[in-house]
Amino acid sequence: MNLPGALLAIGWMIRDTIRQSLATRLFLAMLVLSTICILFCFSVRVSDQPTLPLGPGESKMGLPKNDPQAKKLGTETVQAEGVDILGGNELTLGFGAFKITTSRGKEDSVRFLQVWLAGLVAGTAGIFLAIIWTAGFLPSFLDPNHATILLAKPVPRWSLLMGKMLGVLAFVAIHTTIFVFGTWMALGLSTGEFDARYLLAIPVLLLHFAVFYSFSAMLAVWTKSTVVCVFGTLLFWVLAWGMNFGRHAVVAHDPVGMTDGSRFFLEAGYWVLPKPADMNVIFDDALETQGFAAGVPEIESARQKGKLNLPLSTLASLLFAVAMFGVAAWEFRNAEY
Amino acid sequence: MTAAAFDNVCKIYPTGWSRKKGVRAVQRVNLSIPLGQVFGLLGPNRAGKTTLVKLLLALGRPTEGTVSRLGKPASDISTLARVGYMHENQHFPRYLTATELLRFYAALTLMKPDTIGPRVDELLKLVGLTDRQSEPISRFSKGMVQRLGLAQALLNDPDLLVLDEPTEGLDLVGRALLRDVIAAHKAKGKTVLLVSHVLSEVEQTCDRVAVIVNGNVMKDANVADLIRDPKSGEKRSLEQVLRPIYEGAKT
Numbered sequence: 001m002n003l004p005g006a007l008l009a010i011g012w013m014i015r016d017t018i019r020q021s022l023a024t025r026l027f028l029a030m031l032v033l034s035t036i037c038i039l040f041c042f043s044v045r046v047s048d049q050p051t052l053p054l055g056p057g058e059s060k061m062g063l064p065k066n067d068p069q070a071k072k073l074g075t076e077t078v079q080a081e082g083v084d085i086l087g088g089n090e091l092t093l094g095f096g097a098f099k100i101t102t103s104r105g106k107e108d109s110v111r112f113l114q115v116w117l118a119g120l121v122a123g124t125a126g127i128f129l130a131i132i133w134t135a136g137f138l139p140s141f142l143d144p145n146h147a148t149i150l151l152a153k154p155v156p157r158w159s160l161l162m163g164k165m166l167g168v169l170a171f172v173a174i175h176t177t178i179f180v181f182g183t184w185m186a187l188g189l190s191t192g193e194f195d196a197r198y199l200l201a202i203p204v205l206l207l208h209f210a211v212f213y214s215f216s217a218m219l220a221v222w223t224k225s226t227v228v229c230v231f232g233t234l235l236f237w238v239l240a241w242g243m244n245f246g247r248h249a250v251v252a253h254d255p256v257g258m259t260d261g262s263r264f265f266l267e268a269g270y271w272v273l274p275k276p277a278d279m280n281v282i283f284d285d286a287l288e289t290q291g292f293a294a295g296v297p298e299i300e301s302a303r304q305k306g307k308l309n310l311p312l313s314t315l316a317s318l319l320f321a322v323a324m325f326g327v328a329a330w331e332f333r334n335a336e337y
Numbered sequence: 338m339t340a341a342a343f344d345n346v347c348k349i350y351p352t353g354w355s356r357k358k359g360v361r362a363v364q365r366v367n368l369s370i371p372l373g374q375v376f377g378l379l380g381p382n383r384a385g386k387t388t389l390v391k392l393l394l395a396l397g398r399p400t401e402g403t404v405s406r407l408g409k410p411a412s413d414i415s416t417l418a419r420v421g422y423m424h425e426n427q428h429f430p431r432y433l434t435a436t437e438l439l440r441f442y443a444a445l446t447l448m449k450p451d452t453i454g455p456r457v458d459e460l461l462k463l464v465g466l467t468d469r470q471s472e473p474i475s476r477f478s479k480g481m482v483q484r485l486g487l488a489q490a491l492l493n494d495p496d497l498l499v500l501d502e503p504t505e506g507l508d509l510v511g512r513a514l515l516r517d518v519i520a521a522h523k524a525k526g527k528t529v530l531l532v533s534h535v536l537s538e539v540e541q542t543c544d545r546v547a548v549i550v551n552g553n554v555m556k557d558a559n560v561a562d563l564i565r566d567p568k569s570g571e572k573r574s575l576e577q578v579l580r581p582i583y584e585g586a587k588t
Contacts, residue, residue, distance in 0.1 A: 145424065
């Protein structure tokens with residue numbers, strides 16, 4: 001095998017994919033969306049009231065700010081008794097256009113926004129858009145009138161496919177970094193809270209995308225159809241979420257009448273398919289969101305029963321991506337043009 | 338050593354869900370293309386010409402028989418570094434400029450990096466695209482894309498140049514350029530495999546031709562011998578010679 005030739009081909013295909021994303025203005029479109037989110041983060045302000053320090057294992061408790069007793073006694077008197085006044089903080093968005101009274105302190109408010117940005121904006125809407133927008137890259141590359149000239153070059157076929165796939169991953173990695181680092185920096189500058197754990201969202205989001213893109217790549221090599229790639233991958237995404245939650249729900253509620261065979265197939269499906277919900281839990285754990293936001297009861301229950309192994313779950317998702325890329329490369333190697 | 342050799346080659350394209358049935362595109366082809374010749378591959382539509390080209394370039398695998406390229410099995414991709422290929426329907430990435438496209442393909446042909454720049458400039462000048470080299474290909478006419486395709490095929494100064502319907506979309510000047518390129522290539526002792534329907538071009542440029550009909554080689558002869566009437570010794574056009582064979586394929 002000509003390894004230097006293969007590496008050179010991979011490098012050129014990555015470069016070509018980035019060039020393609022620039023020319024099709026996909027790069028610009030994602031940059032605009034990230035910039036809007038970064039500007040939103042710049043507009044955030046949090047006014048923080050002094051709160052009582054928490055002891056180890058102690059949870060935050062107190063009286064709402066508008067509680068008649070609290071109003072009557074006054075903040076200082078209530079706090080002198082060891083009870084906090086909640087709801088004294090104010091979160092403003094849009095440079096003061098929207099004001100939200102919150103019981104969270106500054107640090108928790110910023111972490112809440114970070115979880116919202118990484119989990120909902122990037123982890124759901126962002127990945128959804130990335131899957132749709134990048135779905136056409138591989139089918140256009142695999143079009144016989146385009147591919148035959150590339151395939152008549154003295155480089156291994158797998159290196160061309162791998163280069164294209166890595167190019168798409170590099171494109172998504174660039175935008176994930178811009179989004180996460182940009183929103184982190186903007187929130188930090190506007191609130192003074194720089195929580196570096198938020199940056200863990202970069203590898204988690206990239207892994208999340210890579211797992212589903214590997215499935216899209218397999219469909220692309222198999223069918224050479226952008227439509228099949230888009231709808232097939234989105235359906236698979238829904239299936240994977242469903243399987244992930246379904247398995248934890250069964251573990252949590254232990255439904256009566258479920259046969260051992262059904263449980264076996266559910267476990268097999270859970271371990272074989274990607275686990276997007278588990279990937280989100282990794283991020284929630286890193287940011288310790290349990291302290292200020294309610295977790296998903298089924299996932300918490302599975303964790304308490306020792307049925308949630310996040311490192312193994314991540315490894316299984318990663319292996320799924322590698323296997324899908326391997327199937328795509330094998331299919332492409334044997335494809336006739 | 339030959340530039341290309343097909344030894345008892347059959348190619349069946351599987352069809353249907355079970356892939357058990359198939360369309361026989363090429364049957365028991367024995368063909369040898371010597372080095373240093375301009376070799377024409379002729380035949381009516383769906384005769385199997387493009388299938389033979391694909392087998393030669395390892396874009397497909399023969400169902401039976403063996404194919405060799407520049408003395409090695411066609412599956413050995415190392416010899417592709419000495420091959421140039423111009424495809425009949427070239428779809429280049431429309432976002433690249435002519436220069437970017439040639440640099441991209443030159444790199445994938447494993448050319449030495451320091452030779453790429455001068456070679457690209459030389460070829461753009463040869464095909465008359467120097468003044469449009471910085472424009473995206475999306476603005477090119479079909480003829481310009483064909484010229485770019487020719488430049489792409491010549492990047493590595495190939496020992497075997499495969500041209501599949503190269504005159505498609507070319508104007509008179511473009512066709513003259515193509516003839517000059519083929520003649521210059523032959524003068525360097527290199528081989529050209531020309532697949533074409535334009536018999537006048539083939540007659541002017543090829544030393545030898547093979548005529549494929551329904552996947553079989555019906556003729557394999559020097560052009561000079563083929564166009565000479567064996568009885569009268571008079572010269573005929575290639576069209577006159579091949580028409581009965583082509584018409585026989587229709588019935």
